[in-house]
Amino acid sequence: MMQQYLTIKELHKDAILFFRLGDFYEMFFDDAVLASRELEIVLTARDNGDKKVPMCGVPYHSASNYIAKLISRGYKVAICEQMEDPKTVKGIVQREVTQIITPGTVLDDSMLHDNSNNYLAAIFESQDVIGFAYSDISTGEFWVTEFCGNDALNELTSEIFRLRPAECLITPGPMDNKWYEKAFENLPNIFTKVKSAVFDIDSAAELLKNQLGLEADQELELSSSEIIAAGLIITFLNETRQNHLRHIKTINHYHTANYVEMDASTRRNLELTSSIRDGRRDGSLISVLDFCNTAMGKRKLKRWLEQPLMNIEAINQRLDAVEEIKTHLILKDQLQKALVKVYDMERLAGKIGSGIASPRDLIALKLSIQACSKLKEISAQASSELLKNISKIDLLQEAVDLIDAAVDDDPPLGIKEGGIIKKGYSAAIDELKKLSQEGSQWLIDFENREKQRTGIKYLKVSFNKVFGYYIEVSKSNLHLVPLDYHRKQTLVNTERYINEELKNYEGQILGAREKLFAMEYDEFIKIREELASYIDRIQALADKISDLDVIYSLSEAAYVNNYVRPCISRDKNLEIKAGRHPVVEKHLLTSRFVPNDIRMDNDIRFAIITGPNMGGKSTFMRQTALLILMAQMGSFIPADHAEIGMVDKIFTRVGAADDLAAGQSTFMVEMVEVANILNNATRNSLIILDEIGRGTSTYDGLSIAKAVSEFIVQKIKAKTLFATHYHELTELADELPSLTNLSVSVLDSGDNVVFLKKVLPGKADKSYGIHVAEMAGLPAPVITRAQAILEGLEKEKAPGKSQHILQQQLFDDIDPVTEEINSLDIDSLSPKDALLYIYKWKEIINTKK
Numbered sequence: 001m002m003q004q005y006l007t008i009k010e011l012h013k014d015a016i017l018f019f020r021l022g023d024f025y026e027m028f029f030d031d032a033v034l035a036s037r038e039l040e041i042v043l044t045a046r047d048n049g050d051k052k053v054p055m056c057g058v059p060y061h062s063a064s065n066y067i068a069k070l071i072s073r074g075y076k077v078a079i080c081e082q083m084e085d086p087k088t089v090k091g092i093v094q095r096e097v098t099q100i101i102t103p104g105t106v107l108d109d110s111m112l113h114d115n116s117n118n119y120l121a122a123i124f125e126s127q128d129v130i131g132f133a134y135s136d137i138s139t140g141e142f143w144v145t146e147f148c149g150n151d152a153l154n155e156l157t158s159e160i161f162r163l164r165p166a167e168c169l170i171t172p173g174p175m176d177n178k179w180y181e182k183a184f185e186n187l188p189n190i191f192t193k194v195k196s197a198v199f200d201i202d203s204a205a206e207l208l209k210n211q212l213g214l215e216a217d218q219e220l221e222l223s224s225s226e227i228i229a230a231g232l233i234i235t236f237l238n239e240t241r242q243n244h245l246r247h248i249k250t251i252n253h254y255h256t257a258n259y260v261e262m263d264a265s266t267r268r269n270l271e272l273t274s275s276i277r278d279g280r281r282d283g284s285l286i287s288v289l290d291f292c293n294t295a296m297g298k299r300k301l302k303r304w305l306e307q308p309l310m311n312i313e314a315i316n317q318r319l320d321a322v323e324e325i326k327t328h329l330i331l332k333d334q335l336q337k338a339l340v341k342v343y344d345m346e347r348l349a350g351k352i353g354s355g356i357a358s359p360r361d362l363i364a365l366k367l368s369i370q371a372c373s374k375l376k377e378i379s380a381q382a383s384s385e386l387l388k389n390i391s392k393i394d395l396l397q398e399a400v401d402l403i404d405a406a407v408d409d410d411p412p413l414g415i416k417e418g419g420i421i422k423k424g425y426s427a428a429i430d431e432l433k434k435l436s437q438e439g440s441q442w443l444i445d446f447e448n449r450e451k452q453r454t455g456i457k458y459l460k461v462s463f464n465k466v467f468g469y470y471i472e473v474s475k476s477n478l479h480l481v482p483l484d485y486h487r488k489q490t491l492v493n494t495e496r497y498i499n500e501e502l503k504n505y506e507g508q509i510l511g512a513r514e515k516l517f518a519m520e521y522d523e524f525i526k527i528r529e530e531l532a533s534y535i536d537r538i539q540a541l542a543d544k545i546s547d548l549d550v551i552y553s554l555s556e557a558a559y560v561n562n563y564v565r566p567c568i569s570r571d572k573n574l575e576i577k578a579g580r581h582p583v584v585e586k587h588l589l590t591s592r593f594v595p596n597d598i599r600m601d602n603d604i605r606f607a608i609i610t611g612p613n614m615g616g617k618s619t620f621m622r623q624t625a626l627l628i629l630m631a632q633m634g635s636f637i638p639a640d641h642a643e644i645g646m647v648d649k650i651f652t653r654v655g656a657a658d659d660l661a662a663g664q665s666t667f668m669v670e671m672v673e674v675a676n677i678l679n680n681a682t683r684n685s686l687i688i689l690d691e692i693g694r695g696t697s698t699y700d701g702l703s704i705a706k707a708v709s710e711f712i713v714q715k716i717k718a719k720t721l722f723a724t725h726y727h728e729l730t731e732l733a734d735e736l737p738s739l740t741n742l743s744v745s746v747l748d749s750g751d752n753v754v755f756l757k758k759v760l761p762g763k764a765d766k767s768y769g770i771h772v773a774e775m776a777g778l779p780a781p782v783i784t785r786a787q788a789i790l791e792g793l794e795k796e797k798a799p800g801k802s803q804h805i806l807q808q809q810l811f812d813d814i815d816p817v818t819e820e821i822n823s824l825d826i827d828s829l830s831p832k833d834a835l836l837y838i839y840k841w842k843e844i845i846n847t848k849k
Contacts, residue, residue, distance in 0.1 A: 002028075002048050004092055008080055015078035016070060016704065018063065022086065025079075030731075038073060038806050039066050044144040066102060068111040074189055075537060077101045100240040102192070104167030107354055109139055114344065115281070116302060117141075118816045119165035121211055122232035123156070124199075124225050130156050131225025134163055135233050139249035139296075139346040140353060140539060142233075144226040145254050151680065152262070153258060163305050169232045170693060181287035181384060194232055202264035204231030208271055212249060219228040232385065246352025247535050258707070260308040261649040262631055265673055269652040270307055271689075285626060288582050289635065293339035296346045296542055297549025304550055308632035308646060318634025319550065321386040323565055325555035326636070331561070333379050337443075341371035345542035349583050353535050359411030359420045364428035365531075365538070366403040379548070386551060393544050395716055399534045406527050418517045418522050432516040439509040446502065454655075456480045461502070466518040469506045470496040554635045561586070563636035566627075572684070574600040578640035581623040582630070585638065594757035595639070596620055604740050606713045608730055610764035611744030613772045616757035617723040618838055620653070620744070621688045624721060625650055628686060645721070651677045653692065667695030674708060678716070687712065688721040694725070699844050702726050707838055728761035782828050828836055 001021075005028060009017050015114075016035055017026035027035045032054040046050035058066045067077050079101065083094040104120030112118055121134040130152045135142040150680045160168070167840075168190045201224045208227060211234050220227060230251055237245055267274060275283030286305055292298045309315050324460060334698035343364040351357035372395060379390035406425045412418075421429050447461040448469065460472045472494050473481055485497035557563065561582070578595035585593035594616070607618050610747040627637045631644045653673045671806070674692060679685055692708055693701025705726050711721050713736045722729075731743050743764040747754040759832070770790060775781045 001092055002053070002093060006305045008095065011098060012078040012100070015076040017080055017097075018058075018084045019080045020060065020095065020365060021057070024057040025060055025063050026055060028055050031382060032056045035066075035070070035076075039069060040077070041066075048341060050674075052566075064110050068106075068108065071101060071103055074103060089588070091099070101166055102190075102240060103135060103190070104165065104169075104235065105240050107167075107350065107356060109347075112138055112347070115298045116559055117163075117299055119163050120169070120170040120233055120236070121163065121165035122229045122236075124171060124232060126225050126228075126230040128152065129223070129225045129228075131223065132156060132159060133229040133233055133234050134165060134571035135248065137237065137241075137248065137354070138247060138350045140249065140350050140535075141244075141346075142230070142248055142251045143254055144222060144230050144251055145256065146223050146225050146229075147256075154680070155261075157285070158263045159256065160260065161267060162262075165190060171199065171232070171238055172423055192236075194236060199382060201227055204228045207231050207234050208251070211245075212251065218593060220251075226253070233609050241354075242667065244355055245531050246792065247350050247539065247631050249536055249539075257648075258310055260310065260629065260647060261650070263676065265654075266625075266650055266652045267306070269654045270622060270650075272629075274300060281584065284631075285586070288561070288586055289553060289557045289630075291560075291776045292549050292613050292810070293336060293552070294342050294546065295344040296546040296554065297339070299346075300546040301550045301553055304633045304785055305629075308629050309634065310632075310646065312568055312570060312646065315632055315634050315646075316833070317385050318554075319565055319568075319636070321382075321551045322555045322558060322634065322636060324382055324387060325552060326558045329559075331378065332555060335375065335548070336556075338371050338374040338378065339545075339549050339552060341367065341706070342375075342545055345369075345538060345545065348534050349538040349542065352528060352531050352538075355528070357531075358413060358415060359407055359524060360413060362403050362407050362410065362527070362531065363411065363461065366400055366407075369541070370398050372541060375545065375548065376675050377589065386547065390544055390548050393541055394537050396534055396541065398538055398734045399531055399538070402527065402530060403655060406523070409514070414516060415524055416521055416522050418513070420520045426519075426523055427542055428654055429516065429519050432512060432519060435512045436516055436543045438511070439505070439512065442505060442598040443509075446505070454480050454482055467842045468498075469497055469502055471502065472496050478693070481612070486771060488602045508767045516774075518844050530624060558636035561638060563638050564640065564642065566631035566637050568641075569643065569645050572600075572602050572605075572719070573643060573645045574598065574624075575643045576627055576637075576639050577642070578625070579623055579627055579642070580638035581619050582621055582638050584623075596623070596759040598624055598759075600719050604738055605717055606709065606720045606736070606739040607711070607722065607742045608723070608732065608739065609744070609759070610730060611723060611766070611771065612746060612755065612773070615744035615746065615755045617744055620756075622652075623691060623707050625652065625686060625688055641782055647686045648682055649680065650688075651681055652686060652688040652690070653677060654688070654690045667693075670695055671704075674704075676750040678708065678711060681712070681718045683716040683717040687716075687722075688718065689722040689724075692722075699845060700729060703845075704838055705729060705844070706732070709739070710736070727763065733763075 003018075005019055008019070010028075016027065016031045018027065020026075034045060035041070036054075039058070041056050041058065043054060046055040047053075060715075067079075070077055078096050079099050081098045083096050104118065106112060106118060117136040118138055119134045119136050121132070122772070124131040128148060128150075130147045131144070131548075132146065135140070136491075138528075147153075155449065155640065162375060169192050172193055174679055178428045186379045205220060205225045206216075208214075208230055209216065209218065214220070222230070230408045233254075234248075237248075246848050259824070267273075270701055273284050273286045274281060276285050276544075277283060281287050286302060289305070290298060290301055292301055310319075324334065344605040345365065345368050348357065348365045349359055349369070351361050372393060374780075376391055376393050376395065379387050382388055382391070406422055408420060408422045411420050423430060423433070427815075443461055447459065449482075450461075451459050456477045458474055458477065461469065462472055463469050467488055470488050471485065473485075473496075474494050478495060481495070481497065486499065486501045487495060488498050489496040576598050578597065580593050580595050594614075598607075598620075611617055627639065627642065628647055631642065654671065659727045670692065674689075677687055677689075692705045695701075705724060706729060709722060709729060709732060712718060713732075717738075733739050733741050741761065741763040742759050745756040745757055745758040745760050770783060770786050773786065782834050802847075
């Protein structure tokens, strides 16, 4: 047996081998040592000649929990099953690896999360083109795209961070590229280098056509890099899973340009699906919007939130549907009552396609489709386009009829213990069930006869898998046991016996039962196979119902939270009246959220925001970004009125912590993020800048902040909100007509300062930093001393010297710099070149100091 183990293990060196021995999965050698540590199970030893082999094991019936734990920690698990019944085999039982489970290939419910997809991704890089594919094999969805040009790696990085795949396949080449490695240095260890991948276009195309059921002469309508990336996934699935994946029948092509682009930093800063504070869902935007009734609706809501639309017609279709449900409370209530009865049809289809659906899964599918008939009826009354489309759904009556006729309404969880097939579906099964029931009655009659014959009042006939049928007698009645009883087992309070009559009938009963179980199993497999022919229709139905569930969720969020419909346009205007931060307002327990207005158009595109810390600047800026994002995903927003010109990209530059592990300081991280914005933003983008230049000296920081502001205003012309403590920047409003000043208001009564959280036109005159320090709990002597130092510094200012003059002095009287600026062709400068010049000028300034 150990030789068999070693032979199989040699083929799966990179996986922990779960080796089936009877009712246990055993692990040996290094696998046992590792598993005992990770799973916190006892490490024992097994004799192997003159050596002891490390060994540990887990019961097969609870193995999925242990496997899930290993998978969550990034390990690969190979499942080796007994291919023969040990009872009928002499010698070594044949064993084979039936599946290899990796983080991206799990199908077991215990390893999946209802709220999120479990993606397996693949990257194929060829010169300046990157092919990218991803699939969730639990649902069957499959997507491909490609990235080209100088920004391909940045686009890929953003997409990887959006999807957060459980596993990402790469070919041996790309990860040797230092830039490639750096792009993903903050991700967990999700990358798997594939060994036997399909790298040529012809074999990859053939593989995909076979999977999708296409003829050899049919075109895939994908690029070469996309075909190879998709081929990597199919190859990997074929190598790791022995069962069919018939639910992967369509590959969807998409372009990231069809959605609002957001890099990883922006997604993190806006807290779309998890909070920065602890990484949990609570405190994120999705936690406020999620009123979904189905698991597939929750997953689609996440996709809508992470991919706001660029198509104004599609946005308005969603808004029309949300508005109709929000304003018709009876309709909303009817939808909720029907939706809550729908199970996860996406993953039910995945189980059927993978050949792992249980009888209970089929009943769940039947009940879901029946609930969909009510949704079809309700939607027929609607007027909005999306809701009317729901009334056209295919209700798969043939599938419902098959399950209803064949599968018991309350079946067992397993498929080998009988009780699956409904009475009347199979005459042969009904006959065996009748024999089994007669056998049960015979046992009852036998027990009663034995009680009368022996005089043992509490005699009982029972069964277990180890001993079969037996007669149980309490020890107080042992003196009444007849001579024809043969002892089988002794327990503390009872003895177990058998006699010839029971032994003879046991063979008949067990034979009939085993035959019944086998026949029910075979019939169930046929039913499941027949249902597999409906997979594409089940998936189409699930897609429509998940759309409906998201629309319901957004309408309920709008109703509960008093949101309004935004007016979406293609122009550059932005006007929000009494806007509120959707997450912050839900978490205020002791006060009311202070709403704020914002207006931007072709004349005013850039706002400098000044005011004290804790005054509400950051909340206001993030709020603006979130409301635009919500509007373009098709949601109502928290405001009194909103007119929103669509944006193509959202960028945020918010304070960063030192990335010491990557050798990057706060300032370097900040500059990298700013460079990304300046290189990629367009006039249709939204830029949020929360402080620039605080990680370096005052002069350096102010110089960079001013240069960046001028570049955005004059070159990019994107809508921009820039919160800063450099009050000198407010003077830019006198130089740049499209720039305006905003400030957060403060009520200062001398002894007491109250932050009103109201954003108003104009610039702040004080920073109130010492007051914030006092609120934070700095010791009173420190506060007193700081106040004295501040007063001294203010007295040192020359009388009548304005902030404008002070600011101008930072940029005047530097002859070499002035000369170089005059000689530069600014229009031809890239953002990167501009930053290099700034660093050079910094050295000149420091020298002159």
